[in-house]
Amino acid sequence: MPFYHRLGDIPHKRHTQFRKADGGLYAEQVVSTEGFSDDYSLVYHHYPPTLVKSIGEPYSVAPEAAIEHNMQHRSFQGFAVKPEKDYLKSRKTVMFNNDVAIILAAPQESMTTYFFKNSGADEMIFVHEGEGVLKTMYGLLDFKPGDHLIVPRAVIYQLHFKTSANRLLIMESYSPIRFPKRYMSNNGQLLEHSPFYERDIRVPRTLETHDEEGDFLVYIKRDHMMFPYHYATHPFDLVGWDGYHYPYALSIHDFEPITGRVHQPPTVHQTFEGRNYVTCAFVPRLYDYHPEAIPAPYHHSNVDSDEVLYYVDGEFMSRKHVERGQLTLHPTGLPHGPHPGAVEKSIGKKETNELAVMIDTFKPLKITKAALNIEDQDYYLSWLND
Numbered sequence: 318m319p320f321y322h323r324l325g326d327i328p329h330k331r332h333t334q335f336r337k338a339d340g341g342l343y344a345e346q347v348v349s350t351e352g353f354s355d356d357y358s359l360v361y362h363h364y365p366p367t368l369v370k371s372i373g374e375p376y377s378v379a380p381e382a383a384i385e386h387n388m389q390h391r392s393f394q395g396f397a398v399k400p401e402k403d404y405l406k407s408r409k410t411v412m413f414n415n416d417v418a419i420i421l422a423a424p425q426e427s428m429t430t431y432f433f434k435n436s437g438a439d440e441m442i443f444v445h446e447g448e449g450v451l452k453t454m455y456g457l458l459d460f461k462p463g464d465h466l467i468v469p470r471a472v473i474y475q476l477h478f479k480t481s482a483n484r485l486l487i488m489e490s491y492s493p494i495r496f497p498k499r500y501m502s503n504n505g506q507l508l509e510h511s512p513f514y515e516r517d518i519r520v521p522r523t524l525e526t527h528d529e530e531g532d533f534l535v536y537i538k539r540d541h542m543m544f545p546y547h548y549a550t551h552p553f554d555l556v557g558w559d560g561y562h563y564p565y566a567l568s569i570h571d572f573e574p575i576t577g578r579v580h581q582p583p584t585v586h587q588t589f590e591g592r593n594y595v596t597c598a599f600v601p602r603l604y605d606y607h608p609e610a611i612p613a614p615y616h617h618s619n620v621d622s623d624e625v626l627y628y629v630d631g632e633f634m635s636r637k638h639v640e641r642g643q644l645t646l647h648p649t650g651l652p653h654g655p656h657p658g659a660v661e662k663s664i665g666k667k668e669t670n671e672l673a674v675m676i677d678t679f680k681p682l683k684i685t686k687a688a689l690n691i692e693d694q695d696y697y698l699s700w701l702n703d
């Protein structure tokens with residue numbers, strides 16, 4: 318979680334009477350994580366958050382593994398995923414394990430008739446294409462291409478797009494998404510060597526309070542099941558809140574790259590981490606400046622991680638043909654490295670304009686049918702020829 322933030326009206330002391338103009342009490346809620354042992358927020362509703370009217374029939378949204386045991390380098394064309402009007406239907410899981418699910422989505426329409434709450438996972442929504450507003454009870458958060466939107470579990474949200482051509486890379490994390498521990502001071506401040514700082518973190522600044530009664534449909538996801546819940550009051554009915562638990566945004570364009578005389582390891586590109594995975598951002602940067610440096614990466618064995626790279630923009634120094642939205646998977650147990658010619662070609666180059674997001678999982682990923690539908694089948698042979 319980023320840092321302490323407050324918005325709207327809150328009482329002077331927690332857990333004390335906080336009354337509306339008509340004398341009635343606002344409903345206080347403690348939104349706590351890891352039981353009551355980690356970060357939390359104190360929020361103040363117009364109505365109690367418990368007014369359930371009815372529950373629809375739950376249905377499964379569990380991803381199915383087409384390849385349970387993958388031992389092959391693979392590549393997928395993410396932009397071949399067909400756009401769909403509805404946000405929830407547009408989410409296509411392409412890879413998953415017990416720690417994360419990697420999802421591609423091209424939703425065309427805003428969420429106006431329902432809300433969504435992922436109760437089983439924090440979400441990182443990387444906005445590749447599209448602009449709009451993430452609406453939650455904590456307020457409004459504008460987004461644009463390059464943003465990582467971090468939505469902690471159990472935050473009810475709506476995505477409102479200004480655009481119809483939207484491309485999202487979504488990671489469900491079944492553990493809290495955090496900044497890397499080594500970036501943080503004992504008190505939770507981002508340290509000087511971190512490639513981003515609190516100023517780069519965008520938090521909700523505008524509260525939109527809906528003092529409304531009616532019928533409000535919230536799809537709640539947990540255990541790969543979707544539970545349609547109908548509430549009697551609008552989920553975004555807060556007059557104020559404070560704490561550490563809320564959604565926020567970090568733009569990949571605000572990530573300051575760390576460079577060196579020789580090739581820097583992937584760890585300098587890290588953005589977030591969770592249980593059994595890390596994420597990284599590869600951004601435009603100057604190349605290594607040792608007179609004999611080789612800017613292209615060395616071959617490497619991911620002895621303990623499946624490496625998923627999502628190509629956002631620019632040209633990739635290590636790969637031959639890369640499309641925007643392409644995903645590569647280099648699994649645990651196999652070495653991989655630059656494509657033929659890429660090493661020589663990189664020598665003497667001064668800078669790169671590559672932009673990509675990486676998700677490295679420490680346990681193998683399973684691959685879905687949705688992924689196989691967009692696979693470049695000969696990718697594993699692509700190191701053979703110039």
Ligand SMILES: [Fe+2]
Pocket residue numbers: 617624647653
């Ligand atoms: Fe790699």
